[in-house]
Amino acid sequence: MSKPRSRRGGGRPTIADVARKAGVGAITVSRALREPGRVSEDLRRQIQAAVDELGYVPDPNARALASARAEVFGVLVPSLTNNVFAEVVRGIYDSLSDSPFRIQLGHTHYSGLEEERLLQVFGPQRPAALIVAGIDQTPTSRRLLETAGCPVVQVMETGSDPVDMLVGFSHLDGGRAATEHMIEAGYRRIGFIGARMDPRSQRRLAGYRAAMETAGLFDPRLVTTTPVPSSVPLGRELFRDALAKMPTLEGVFCNNDDIALGVLFECHRAAIAVPKTIGITGFNDLDMMQSAFPSITSIRTPRYEIGRRAVAMALAAISGKRPEQRIVDLGFELKRRESTAR
Amino acid sequence: MSKPRSRRGGGRPTIADVARKAGVGAITVSRALREPGRVSEDLRRQIQAAVDELGYVPDPNARALASARAEVFGVLVPSLTNNVFAEVVRGIYDSLSDSPFRIQLGHTHYSGLEEERLLQVFGPQRPAALIVAGIDQTPTSRRLLETAGCPVVQVMETGSDPVDMLVGFSHLDGGRAATEHMIEAGYRRIGFIGARMDPRSQRRLAGYRAAMETAGLFDPRLVTTTPVPSSVPLGRELFRDALAKMPTLEGVFCNNDDIALGVLFECHRAAIAVPKTIGITGFNDLDMMQSAFPSITSIRTPRYEIGRRAVAMALAAISGKRPEQRIVDLGFELKRRESTAR
DNA sequence: CAACTTACTGGTAGCGCTACCATCCTCTTT
DNA sequence: AAAGAGGATGGTAGCGCTACCAGTAAGTTG
Incomplete structure (x- = not known):
């Protein structure tokens, strides 16, 4: 007799359940979770209590569909077994670990075609930002990046003509x-x-x-x-x-x-x-x-720092305030050691 | 006058556009794409033509919401800068590159708590499968894995009591x-x-x-x-x-x-x-x-092979036919070299 | 030839969430 | 005191897709 709650969902609580329990509208729950500042102290507390009690976790897929924006960073590197990129990726992960953003990683295997393919896969997901290694994208890839509709950070190099933003060194x-x-x-x-x-x-x-x-x-x-x-x-x-x-x-x-x-x-x-x-x-x-x-x-080379900086720039762009510096050169440092001490 | 196509979607073609153009129902388009065998040759061709012409790409977020299943493999490893895991991950990527599955990677930083947190983040996405390193999950993590509602492959070790499947060596x-x-x-x-x-x-x-x-x-x-x-x-x-x-x-x-x-x-x-x-x-x-x-x-150690095997087992489980061997020991090989040739 | 399968195909009704807009309050301002 | 501004809240209508079930046409059976 009661409404046959969600035939597919597997019974996890939804935003409507939380709203009912807290005695507010669903949209207010949504807001309380995403923009707490716009909901009164009172309701916020009430809602939080309901969330905790039900163990509610927002469905990222529904969220992505409704807002036409997934909380995902697309990251494209040539290879992961190359320690260098592994460190960049580590910087990215570390910077994103406290954010709601997930990371979707792709390997291009140093292939422009593979890069295009991956961008084509990433695009429809509507990622929140894209971080890609290098500045030598194919024309197709470049167009895909330009029309991705999200901040794009190219990393590992410097140059004068980034798609959007650029962090690296020469x-x-x-x-x-x-x-x-x-x-x-x-x-x-x-x-x-x-x-x-x-x-x-x-x-x-x-x-x-x-x-x-x-x-x-x-x-x-x-x-x-x-x-x-x-x-x-x-x-x-x-x-x-x-x-x-x-x-x-x-x-x-x-x-x-x-x-x-x-x-x-x-x-x-x-x-x-x-x-x-x-x-x-x-x-x-x-x-x-x-x-x-x-x-x-x-x-x-400042690999880890490149990852961190790329995320910082992307995050800034996402929240509306684009960094004044679109191109960041992090430099490098010559380490003189015994192998050249003649 | 014409219906104001998708205020949010950004004008990308939808399944309805394809259906209209091909002169069929939307659901038939959906089927033609997912289970070609269940649609007649004729329609399939017609639909494919419409898809190509419009450049239609299914929205993975909508798909995930409607089917309560995302085409994502969740992968949890302790660290990426550790070459060993990078190779496992490479094996996973290589095995999945021709499939529709995306990969979502998480770092536990060798921390059980971090692993729990990541599993809590992965869960609501309803991944198609989970691959996690190690067999020493916390009780909470183990419960999360057991209730994830998808195939789970633990990798890198052997043991007698996997959550679901296990590939590795001793x-x-x-x-x-x-x-x-x-x-x-x-x-x-x-x-x-x-x-x-x-x-x-x-x-x-x-x-x-x-x-x-x-x-x-x-x-x-x-x-x-x-x-x-x-x-x-x-x-x-x-x-x-x-x-x-x-x-x-x-x-x-x-x-x-x-x-x-x-x-x-x-x-x-x-x-x-x-x-x-x-x-x-x-x-x-x-x-x-x-x-x-x-x-x-x-x-x-068979790191790359572990990644490939884990994917193969997960894929088999997804398609219904669970592998007869839930536990696979890939062994290792002693490489005798000069450093111990007394 | 009626009854029954067996393909195909399509309509309807959501999945769980958020954008948009409307509404209802305060609280100022003149 | 009326009008306006601004903040808080909610209702409605989808986002784009697929599960479920219904319906139709063609083939099969007794």
Whole structure:
């Protein structure tokens, strides 16, 4: 006889149940939960009591449908097994853990097409914000981002033409700084070793090249790259290749720390003295760099901070007050260590 | 004059638009998309044409509300910066990339309370399945999992009493195998070095202890642990501590590869011969283990495969046919390398 | 050939919530 | 004291989709 409460819902309390128990309208419950300031102290308390007693939790799906906005941050990174992005993602999570926002993560596998596909999947969900790695989206992806109807933060790089907002640092400057440091340290025949060679690695290479050319030291035979995903074993291999190509090599700037570690291990194995015979510089400064023997010079990148900052900017934009700075350059820091102390 | 299509929706085509264009009922469109087999060839084609022309994409939020089931996998891991879980998560993503399921990831930060909180957040979304790391949930978490109303897969361990399904391997056996290997290799005063000491590390320690006791070699002073998160620098520190406590140490079984690498670096720095003076065994077998100099013995764990298998089991359960095997032990493999070749 | 399946297809009625607008109070202002 | 402003509250009408059930046409059975 009583109304057959929710055939599908499984009997969880709804906002109507709370409203009835608190003796108010459903919409007032909704408001009390979302904008407490707009409901009187009295009702707010009454409603809270009813919520607690019933164990009411709003249905995020219903909420998303009614408001045409899901409390979800879409996050797109190339890879999660790459420690670098894992840290950015960690910064994002940490910044969002006290908010109502959930996180939906996607891997592009360094593929523009995959990125497009994921954006197409994310879009219909109407996320509250999108955070994507890099600035080299395909035209389609860029259009999808522009028409997403939510704040967009591109991360990991700097540039002058973000879709919306941008937080990162200059990989080109990082590559240049690393190379200049090695030149100053007295190395001359400095090689570049790079795996994966995604756009960020390309820019590091460009920075390396700029520094080498400025010093009149550039030689294409010094450059060893591969599209293969980066790993420590690959670092060893590439270094062997580089050395075979150019036996008089004096040092290498590696596009990341995994490669650098591989180079170090190969030097150990081949009894090549580091930093005396070969100098090594990495990129990102994972914590193992400082512990290695010898410790490895690297470019410290603000990965965690990038994640935090991206969320802060997105959150500001969501609440209406767009940050005055749409482009934030968090910089990097050269960590001089034993591996380049000639 | 014409009906003011969707004040909130932003003008994206709806299922009604497709139905009108294809000259069929909305429900038939819905069916054609979800269960093509139940719609005649003719209509299916017509509907597909309308979908393509309008660029219709179903609204996942509306879908979730109407069906009381979101196409989302909830995934709970302790940490993402830990390479081990990153690989499990990668396996999950790879297995789900061709499915309609999205992934919602949560970090517990190795905290039971945080896990409870996340489960409370995930629940109301009505996920299609839940994948959680570990079997040591709090009673509250366990109840939340049991009442989630969807398949649940616990991963990373084995055990006899899963909430629903379980994929992993035995950390205890892994710890024992690593230790037995070192004993066989001729080491006697074998230490255990462990950071973080989450339940899985505890079980590895238990395995170490069992092997040592069986061989009559156990001594509590051989065990060095800390709740501090694991890292390479920490591995160095802990090894120094262990050595200070027990200068006659002959080898160490490390609770993971980061620690092992730290130990190796410290040995290099202190000019301690590996494997002659000190033997080293790690756990997980990250790819840098094989590249290290000397290469480091480790227990290879099927992390990626665990992720894939977990998804496969969840998918099977969703489609009604629960796998006959609710508990899957994927085992591990001892990788003998130079660091224990006395 | 009536009765009964077995495909298909569609209408109706929500899912649980919020946007929009109306209403009802205060409390100011002139 | 009338008019206006502003805050608090509620009713109504969906958001876009799918569960449920009904209905129709075609094939099957005795």
